Each structure stands twice: as structure tokens, then as C-alpha cells.
Amino acid sequence: MTLHQISLFFLGVLLVVVTAMFVHSWRDKRRIRASLLPLAARFPGQVIQESVWVYPRFEGTAFDRRFDFFFTVVKAGRQHLLYTVYSLKSSIATDLLLVKSGFYKPVAAETALSEQSGAVVAGLHAGYQARSKHPEAAAALWSRGRVGEAMRPLSQFTSLQLGPDAMVIGKTYDGLSDVSPEKIGHNVEALHRLAMAMETV
Numbered sequence: 059m060t061l062h063q064i065s066l067f068f069l070g071v072l073l074v075v076v077t078a079m080f081v082h083s084w085r086d087k088r089r090i091r092a093s094l095l096p097l098a099a100r101f102p103g104q105v106i107q108e109s110v111w112v113y114p115r116f117e118g119t120a121f122d123r124r125f126d127f128f129f130t131v132v133k134a135g136r137q138h139l140l141y142t143v144y145s146l147k148s149s150i151a152t153d154l155l156l157v158k159s160g161f162y163k164p165v166a167a168e169t170a171l172s173e174q175s176g177a178v179v180a181g182l183h184a185g186y187q188a189r190s191k192h193p194e195a196a197a198a199l200w201s202r203g204r205v206g207e208a209m210r211p212l213s214q215f216t217s218l219q220l221g222p223d224a225m226v227i228g229k230t231y232d233g234l235s236d237v238s239p240e241k242i243g244h245n246v247e248a249l250h251r252l253a254m255a256m257e258t259v
Contacts, residue, residue, distance in 0.1 A: 090114055093237040094127070100243055101125060113140075116242075121250045123147040124224075127242060129231065140231040144245060148253045150221025152195040154179070156186040156209075158216040183209065186218075199256060208255040211248035225253050 087107070091114040094105045103118015103125070115128035124147040132139050155175045176191035182200055190196035200206065212218065212227060219226040227249065235241065 087113055089234055090237050093234060093239070094242075096239045097127075097242060100239065101246070120146065120246045123250070123253070125246060130228070141228045142231050142236050143226065143228040144242075144249060146225045146246065146249045146253060148221055148223065148225045148257065150199075150253070150256045152192045152199055153190055153222050154196045154199070154220040155189045156183060156218040156220065157189070159185055159187055185213075205252065205255050208248070208252040212245070212252065220252070220256060225249050 087110065091105055091107055094114055094116050097116050098104060098118065101116075101118045101120045103116055105114050105116050107114035113129035115126065118125050124145075126143075126145040128143050128145075130141050130143055132141055153176065175189040177189065177193045179188040179190050179193045179196050182188035182197060183206065188196070209218075215227040215229045217228050227245075229236075
């Protein structure tokens with residue numbers, strides 16, 4: 059086999075791999091879109107997908123609150139992880155970030171993290187590192203209400219930004235089961251209950 063033939067062979071293999079990846083991605087996005095469409099019957103809104111290159115998302119209203127469900131890619135070292143993200147409008151007295159302990163690699167730039175997300179709030183929730191720009195207010199809010207109890211149905215989520223203007227929670231995408239209307243509806247209801255618990259304390 060000549061050098062020219064070897065080059066053409068590897069080019070052909072590369073083309074097959076790239077085509078297979080595109081087809082798989084296209085089918086995955088199409089299945090996600092089909093799974094999200096029934097959400098509009100439960101929550102007024104619509105599924106939006108600008109092109110075949112992007113993941114579909116849902117924009118609408120749940121419990122008289124602005125509700126969004128979408129995907130985002132997070133770089134973790136050399137890996138690129140796909141996350142499902144829920145966002146629900148809220149009106150909470152303070153901000154609180156919960157990050158599941160042991161899930162993310164330690165951040166080298168601790169100072170930058172503190173500036174962005176606030177100081178660590180110790181002893182707030184077992185299994186999570188808690189941060190807030192108003193740590194005393196966040197700790198007081200947590201201890202007065204039934205916030206911890208309302209958190210339990212959302213234990214699968216690895217990051218939760220709770221307030222002040224919205225509840226934003228995310229987890230790695232584990233397949234089509236994560237975009238079933240039933241599962242999304244269950245999580246939105248749980249997020250709404252958590253929002254009410256934090257707003258009324």
C-alpha cells in the first residue's frame with residue numbers, strides 16, 4: 059500500500075467516525091426534542107431549537123413563575139460534560155449556592171470563587187458545600203424554615219443556586235430518562251416547593 063493510499067484510507071476512516079458522531083448527535087437531539095414537546099401540555103410554553111447543531115430547550119411558565127429547561131456543556135479537565143439545567147423564577151431574601159461535596163475537583167483559585175459565590179457557610183447541609191455572599195442571612199434562612207426537608211427530592215442535583223432572583227439547579231445528563239415529561243414535571247414541582255419554603259421563612 060502506497061503512502062497516498064494509506065492517507066486516503068485514514069481520511070476515509072476519519073470521515074466515517076465524524077459522520078457517525080454527527081448522526082448520533084442529531085438523533086439524540088431529535089429524541090430529546092420529541093420528549094420535551096409534551097411539556098407544553100403541562101406547563102404553558104414552547105420547545106425551542108435554533109438549529110440541528112444545538113440542543114433543544116423549553117421556555118415557559120410553571121406555577122406562575124418563569125421556567126426554563128436547557129442543556130449546557132461544562133469542561134472538566136479534558137472532558138466535556140453535558141448538563142441538564144432547570145431555572146425557576148424566585149424571590150428569595152438572600153443568595154445560596156450548594157455544590158455536592160466530592161463531585162467537583164477542588165478549585166485552585168479559591169479567592170476568585172469566594173468573590174463570585176461568597177464565603178463558605180459551614181454546617182448547612184450534609185453532603186454539600188454551601189456558599190453565600192451573605193452567609194449569616196443564608197444560615198438564618200436555612201435554620202428557620204423547612205428548607206432542608208424541601209431539598210430532599212432534589213438530592214440528585216450536583217449544583218443548586220438558590221436565589222435571590224431564580225432557582226437554578228443542574229446535573230450531568232444521564233440519557234433520555236432525564237428529559238421525560240414526568241421526571242421534569244416532578245423536579246419542577248420539587249423546585250417550586252423549595253422556592254416557597256425559602257420565600258416564606
